[in-house]
Amino acid sequence: MQSLDERCLRYLAEAVGCGSVRAAADKLNVNASAVSRQIVQMEGQLATPLIERHRRGVRATPAGSLLLDYYRRQASDREDILAKLTELKGLRRGHIDVVLGEGFVGDLMSGLLQGFWARHPDLTMTLDLAATNDVVRRVVEDEAHLGLVYNPPPEPRLRTHLAMPHPIRLLVRADHPLAAHPGPVRLADLAGHRLGTMHPAYGIRQIIAAAERAEGVRLDPxxxxxxxxxxxQFVASGIGVTLLPAFCxxxxxxxxxLVALPLADPGLDGVEAQIVTRLGRQLSPAAGTLLQHLARGMAGEARSGTRRSSSSR
Structure with a gap:
């Protein structure tokens, strides 16, 4: 089998990732013709098309997608080997890429990251916020070491390291009429109240849509x-109410x-927040250490929250 040129693979990855050959060339600081030439050369070598050109740019063919998966695995494996060598120096260097839903920010900043950096002050980190579907995509494509995600869709390439139950609740201001509602609230009870929701790309909204179908109601946010x-802020200002997990x-x-009220639909209770990585990925020592730290800390907070809820009833 012919060898695969790493520069050709990189040009292919950038062209597909950027959506066009010209955008890839701008990012790589080379001529667009050089990017096209390298891709054509590899297509000729392999005797198969790797990209399809359409009105809005380019996309990978099935063969191109296979090569991109290979290239990403090679890149992540190289990163992991270099990071393991760094481990011999006592985690004095290393960078971790984390992608997460916005609801997790409070948990991280309330002490988890403070404790991590107290133990490993020289490690650096990128924290990117994303919708559920994008968290999953970035983890399986090795754009992030770890993902913190709420109710991810089924994905065989994901490995779940920690899953914590976090039911969706109705959030209202303490002086809102619904704050005194007796018993669990039905979605139908929200009629006549101004409602705010997340975009459909977010796991929270997808769960609520399933509950609407189950109850035979339609919410109009x-x-x-x-x-x-x-x-x-929408709820705190008294404008309306929203549906979110209480940890948010x-x-x-x-x-x-704010007050978090239970909801009657059982489908809104059986949902989880998860820490995920790509199945089969060998994490760098820095990322592996953060994973263990977050899993211990978030599991401990979940147990403490359960005890507080039990004692308050």
């Missing part, structure tokens, strides 16, 4: 957003400004 922060507003609930 007045606000649709990709920001949990916007939804919390833990500080506001603890302070008494």
């Amino acid at each position: 007045v606000l649709i957003t990709g920001s949990i922060g916007v939804l919390k 507003a833990a500080q506001e609930i603890s302070a008494g400004s």
Whole structure:
């Protein structure tokens, strides 16, 4: 079998990732003709097309997708080997890429990362916020070492390291009429109340849509957003109500400004927050250490929250 030129693979990856040969050339700081030439050369060597050109740019053929998977695995394996060599120096260097849903930010910044950096002050990190589907994509494509995601869709290439139950609740301001609602709230009870929800790309909204179908109701939100922060402000200002896991507003609930009410639909209870990696990926020592730290810390917080909920009933 012919050898695969790494530069050709990189040009192919950038062309598909950027969506066009010209955008890839700009990113690589080379001529567009050089990118096209390298891809054509590899197509000739392998006797199969690797990209399809369409009106909006290029996309990978099935053969191109196979090569891109190979290239990403090679890149992540090389990174992991170099990181393991760094491990011999006592985790004095290393970088970790994490992609997560916005709802996890409060948990991370409330002490988990503080404790991690106290033990490993020289490690660096990128934290990117993304919708559920994009968290999954970036993890399986090795753009991130770890993903923190709420209710991910079934994906055989994901490995779940920790799954914590986090049911969806109705969040209202403490003085809202629904705050005194007796018993679990049905989705039908939200009629007449101004509702804010996440975009459909988010796992939270997908779960709510399934509950709507199960109850035979249709919610008509007045606000649709990709920001949990916007939804919390929407509720805190008294404009309306929202549906979120309680951990997304833990500080506001603890302070008494917001109230989290249980919902009647059982489908809104059996959902989980997960820490995930790509199945089969060997994490770098830095990423593996962060994974263990987050799993221990978030599992401990979940147990503490369960005890507090039990003692308050």
